[in-house]
Amino acid sequence: MLVRIGNIRVPMRPDSDRSPDVLADGGSEATSSAADPVRDDDWAGLLSAIDADGDLDPDELRMLMRIMLLIRKVDRAWGDAYLEGEVEGIPPSLSTGQEAVSAGASAGLQPGDFQFTTHRGQAPMVASGLDPGRILADLYMRSDGYNSGKSYHVTDVERGVIGMGGIIGAQVPVAGGKALAQQFRDDGGVSLAYFGDGTANEGAIHETANLAAMWDLPLIMLCENNEYNITQRVDEAVKAPSVASRAAGYGIPGDLVDGNDPIAVFEAVRDAAERARSGDGPTLIEAQTVRLDGHLTHDPQKYRSDGEIADRWTQCPIRRFRERLAAEDVLSKEEFDEMKAEVESEVEAAVEFARESPYPEPEEAYEDLWA
């Protein structure tokens, strides 16, 4: 298998034996119909499907499961497209193992709120109800994408999702600025900024947290701690017992949650959003999760032992949630399999939609510019 890195093509594919993906078994027939380019608003993802004011009912729990499956499959489709040479550019940074964070966080927000994503932004996009066909069309650089195929900064202002960027941490002060605008306008909106454990050490994060605290901004700072900053373990980069414990230094609440439990993340974000909406200012949440794939798609993870990777797979949030919902009689094994097959068909159709979408015209590169 050849992988393109810059101009060099090298044979490299992560060893699939080290990633016993819960979804790796079986597949389903592709559907003939392409994904609807503009998704029906009744299925606008969790932001509108889940009542963020209360607790989650069985339908909402099943919706959370479906979203996590959809994130995993869209991720896989993007990663595979890159490894097959179908898409080029920056190698995909997947959220395998981290699905519960954006699924739970998106569920805890309400329509009108904003999410500012990282370089792993496709997960919150999917969780917020963006159409997988249009997300993939952008990643395939095709004109039916949200950004007319202009690379991976997939943004849908209508649904409040600001797309990925390559400069880690840059989205956090921007989210602070949006929270300031929301406060000025008194529109009841909240902004949520994702960032990683490595990014947590950047100056921009501390400056944003301090100003947001001083001004009681409606901001949620959500640190997605996946244990790694590329190849560096978090305990080699953070001396404090946790990133969340730094909240005390800013004078704001800090909440350390199990990031592989979508309900825990949902509750933390729902409560932080409520505080922010009532004028009580920002919250720092740290969701402790696991990165089950490499940093980027082609990373063979030579710096991790087989034992460590196998151990982390036991914490796979999809597996854990599936077992929990089965034990609570919310979703049987048969229903899970059916859901998985539906999601696989949906993503296969989304890939077809992206593949069939035309490339933008070269002169369109000069459209939608702001300077």
Ligand SMILES: Cc1ncc(C[n+]2csc(CCOP(=O)(O)OP(=O)(O)O)c2C)c(N)n1
């Ligand atoms: C300002 C800046 N510094 C460094 C990089 C290179 N870089 C890209 S991803 C990354 C790791 C970030 O780690 P973390 O914040 O833990 O996020 P994760 O990748 O684990 O989701 C680094 C250092 C960058 N893109 N931008």
Ligand SMILES: [Mg+2]
């Ligand atoms: Mg990290």
